[in-house]
Amino acid sequence: MQSSQWKITVEADPDAALRAEILAPLVAHNEAAAGPGRWGTLAITVRDSGDKVVGGLWGQTGYGFLFVELLALGPAKGLGLGREVMMLAEAEAKRRGLLGIWLDTWTFQAPDFYPKLGFVECGRITDYPPRHDRIFYVKRFA
Numbered sequence: 001m002q003s004s005q006w007k008i009t010v011e012a013d014p015d016a017a018l019r020a021e022i023l024a025p026l027v028a029h030n031e032a033a034a035g036p037g038r039w040g041t042l043a044i045t046v047r048d049s050g051d052k053v054v055g056g057l058w059g060q061t062g063y064g065f066l067f068v069e070l071l072a073l074g075p076a077k078g079l080g081l082g083r084e085v086m087m088l089a090e091a092e093a094k095r096r097g098l099l100g101i102w103l104d105t106w107t108f109q110a111p112d113f114y115p116k117l118g119f120v121e122c123g124r125i126t127d128y129p130p131r132h133d134r135i136f137y138v139k140r141f142a
Contacts, residue, residue, distance in 0.1 A: 034063065037062035037063045038061070038062060038063075039060065039061065039062040040060070040061040040062070040096070041058075041059070041060060042057070042058075042059040042061060042066060042089065042092060042093075043056060043057065043058055043059075044056050044057040044085050044089060044092075046073055046076050046081055046085065048075075048076075054073070054074045054075055055072045055073040055075075055076055055077075055081075056070075056071075056072070056073075056085065057071045057085050057086070058070040059089065061093070061098060064097075064099040064100075065093075065098055065099055065101065066089060066093040066096075066098055066100075066102075067101075067102055067103065068086075068089065068102070069103075071085065071086070071103070071110075073085075082110070082113060083117065086117055087117075089101065090139075090141075093141075094141060098141070099140060099141060100138060100139050100140040100141050101119075101138070101139045102122070102136065102138045102139075103119070103136075103137055104134055104135060104136045104137070105134075105135055105137070106132050106133065106135070107132045107134075107135065108132050111135050114137045114139075115137075117139070118139050119137035119138065119139045120137065120138055120139070121135055121136065121137055122136050122138045123135075123136035124136065
């Protein structure tokens with residue numbers, strides 16, 4: 001699609017540099033409206049006896065919240081380590097002065113796990129993927 005001033009292109013093989021270019025005006029707009037996001041990263045690893053990473057948590061912090069992007073335990077699943085990892089994440093979020101944690105999961109993953117940790121459902125996309133729902137949870141610290 002083209003106009004006299006703008007050209008819209010589907011990029012065949014986008015990379016991180018292109019993402020940064022696309023993101024820059026959005027970050028500028030957001031910071032003008034809401035102030036600096038104070039972005040950061042959080043990682044908590046689960047390692048085997050040989051110190052190999054077999055799972056863990058990956059998250060991003062910004063605007064006062066931790067977003068848990070990934071929580072995967074691989075062969076360590078079902079041993080109570082998920083709870084331990086989430087408790088460490090919460091402790092670290094509080095140490096960083098954050099207001100809470102948000103995340104999403106699918107109905108075929110662990111939708112019953114998060115409410116047991118004090119998370120409240122705050123949104124849902126039904127039939128995504130087909131026959132399943134994507135559920136969004138939030139936990140605000142008191």
